[in-house]
Amino acid sequence: MAKFQPKVADEGRDDGMREKMIQVNRVTKVVKGGRTMSFAALTVVGDGDGRVGMGQGKAKEVPVAVQKAMEAARRNMVKVSLKDGTIHHNVVGEHGAAKVLLAPAVAGTGVIAGGPMRAIFDVMGVKDIVAKSLGSSNPYNMVRATFAALTASTTPAEIAAKRGKTVEELFN
Template sequence: MAKFQPRGAQAEGNDDGLKEKMIAVNRVTKVVKGGRTLSFAALTVVGDGDGRIGMGKGKAKEVPVAVQKAMESARRNMVKVQLKNGTIHHNVVGEHGASRVMMAPAPAGTGVIAGGPMRAVFEVMGVTDIVTKSHGSTNPYNMVRATLDALKRSTTASEVAAKRGKTVEEIFN
């Protein structure tokens, strides 16, 4: 059986160098003919501190097993986001369900100005300076998905230049 990790703790014996954060654990009840069955659903994020991020969900009869399943799911679903000096390249908006997240790059020394689940995403991802604002639903699952949606929408100057068939210098002039 998996070992239980306190909220926000780094997993021990983790040799792949990934940072792990548990965002939420919910108790879920299923009503059946014989009564109620309890289980737990966990939401976690995993990152390498250099722009790679993954989100995972796990469900089991016990909390530690649910968290372990969520961590494994997050490892399998990692995506790479290009960062620029510890922040993002430009303003970006992401949505999922009724959650809407706005992010803006910030100068060095600003820190991570984000609440709840978004902060955990940026901490494991390696973002050191960013300003965010969330509107609508504050459901942790929706907020994490909206944050990842926004990060996937962000592009670098070289990607924009390649799409337009121009050089980076032509884009900025």
């Protein structure tokens, strides 16, 4: 008779993805019999080359919540166009009361960003960027605002195609 082997919560993956945990929250649900404790995790996953995803997970134990959040982040990945380790232009993103300003930086500047935004840029592969959080500092909303800003950024090729011009004509 074979023994049952439970799945280990922290199985390592070899898919080359970078994972960062941003926050773990203890949440409480009040029921008739008392309080039920559980944990909510917020994580980001990226490939170091412009793809990044955000995930949330909730479970009775921290490792399971983090694993669920990592899986959700892998499913919700978006591709962001980068130029030499930074973004193409200034961009603002909003979500709720959180507002973030992202600006490209010259090589050697580093990642100048706080808290949740720094984790996103680390897993995404951004080497030089200046980011400022305006408004709410709620990590969930800051991450969503950062994703809104990143998805709103465009490349010169996209703008040229939209205007029916070449990239060289844009910069003349």
